[in-house]
Amino acid sequence: MSDATVLQQEIAVEQKHVDLVYARLAELRRNASRAEKEGYQLAGVGTFGALVERDAMVFHAARRRHALDTEYEGLVFGRLDLNTGATHYVGRMGIRDDSSQPLVVDWRAPAAAAFYRATPADPLGVVRRRMIQSSGERVTGIEDDLLDPDAAPEGMRVVGDGALLASLSKATGRGMRDIVATIQREQDEAIRSPASGVTIVTGGPGTGKTAVALHRAAYLLYSDRNRFAGGGILVVGPSGVFVDYIATVLPSLGEDTATLRSLGTLVPGYDATRVDPSDVAAIKGSLRMRRVLERASHDAVPDGPTELRLLYRGTLLRLDAKELERIRRSALPRGARRNEVRGAGFDRVFDALWAQARQQKVTGLPEKPDFEAELADRPDFRDFLKAWWPRFTPMRVLRWLTVPGRLRSYAHGLLSKEEIARLQGSFDALDAQGPTIADVALLDELDELMGRPRKPQRKTKNPFHVRDGIQELSTANERQAAARAQQVQRDEDYREYAHVVVDESQDVSPMQWRMIGRRGTYASWTIVGDPAQTAWAGDPDELDRSRDKALGSRKRNSYALTTNYRNSSEIFAVAASVIRVIMPDLPLPSAVRSTGVEPVDLVTDAGRLPDLVREIAEKQLADVDGTIGVITPVPRRDEMAQWVAGLPERVQVVTALEAKGMEYDAVVLVEPGSLTKDPAGIRTLYVALSRATQRLTTLGTDPDWRP
């Protein structure tokens, strides 16, 4: 029999099972719809208990139907033949037949772990592992691994080769794809790492760190839904571009209880996308900024009133600048939070005025409480208090740093003259352009330092909580929204996540670790990153210390990933040659796929550069089916975006910093020489050179751009 016939026969075998699964799925969807309808009919009964039961039925049925709908495509992707003679199918969700026998095992269930972990050296009871590829409900391909030939029963067929490689050669789309069908053993170990403590995943470019982090989030939600869906999972990535790229992965895994944030949007109220040059980011990210901000948070208000004069029952009461300063200082000792001790400051003003009034023997002076009430009623006095000790927003205080004299005095002894000058240059743009990504951590720090009257935590609006009356859910949309709301309605600045995932963690500055740490006090953590890709130009020890502080004394489990699944070996060789210059001993991942296409390096003059960039992007459009990344130096992004304006959407323009974590089928890296000035730049160059799966062209005006 020819190989093709054997393959067709085996496909037919699997198709039979897959048909069974989809038939059962259709039945389950019908059941879910019926449950919803029946839920409504219960309303007719009208008793209190029936209404609660109705809401519960409607909610669970709607959630079940949603899950059944999202997992439709490629539902079954694996089969395990065990040495016990048993067979398990592995898929995106677990499905049982009507006698409760499993038709498909959820990939996150313990029984599915062997699908990812079994190897010929350690087959874990698996004789044959089969990957099933399908399109819609149709099985299109099969790839087998025979793991334990000695245990194979007579007639067991083994077909295909290279399922992983086949999956890696698919075109890259706008969003990251899930890897659930081809997770590798070392990745699976990290995904299923214990739920508590800190899981640290390191590995070079393209080793699947992001994929692992996201699949781990899905795994945690599956393994302990109450804990992780209840508390929520926070996923932090470096940029908005990156967050959009990964946003598609979690819903496709059937989970919508994760909150995705970039470093510029982690704090509610800010949507920062502006990046600082690396030398400025290093200053803003340094822990020394905490002291600078602490000083600012205790300083007098610019243009605030310098004295208080009140005519009280014919007598002038007066607090001069010195006295006001003394009161402010005594009400605001070091460590006190200004917005929280405002009342204490006001009390001291009353005390000082009362003492004066008594000393000056004001005629008809009432008791102190009446004296205070009289003053508190006077608009001129209230205006004074508001101007002298306003409620401070973090942005208001950060703006004080734009005043050169103030910045110098806050930074005295903490930052060098040059550092102060650089910071000043950056803050000059604060009013016109809004905060940078690094500023958001400073604003969060100020919020912490100043304190604020916390809003009471909003109670979760659970559609089944009947204390406030039965909720009338009517349309399908409302039911869906209610089902989601039950899980995701949290305080705007929610800080009690059950798990925090930090992707591209090598780029999180010390001040940003503090910002993230505040939101993960009660969380377990997954931290993924690659120190060789960091753009951090500041003190590396400080970075380690601040990370350790955020993670606290939680137990740590570390995993290292060693295979680069993204780049062709030809492309990774270029990236590797660059990072070797500054990190000769760095262990690098091995790239498993060769395309036979060498990267291209072109040099031109400044005049020709725009046309050439466009020409190359057009050529790459013809060469690859997926996305094309035009990677630019940070300051020239908008200018270069004009050069490729009007090309299809597959062409995306990003800065070298925004390219962090991203992946494209083809990359044009423009002016690579702009990234070789310092080690942080070379590490960013390494990132930019390791984004492409198939084609890489470097193009610039400097023939000697290589470090």
Ligand SMILES: Nc1ncnc2c1ncn2[C@@H]1O[C@H](COP(=O)(O)OP(=O)(O)OP(=O)(O)O)[C@@H](O)[C@H]1O
């Ligand atoms: N087991 C796998 N099967 C198929 N594809 C995989 C597998 N692991 C990773 N990939 C693919 O490899 C590419 C790189 O993965 P990912 O972005 O998670 O790597 P990374 O380690 O975060 O990379 P970087 O540090 O460079 O940002 C993605 O396209 C991902 O889908």
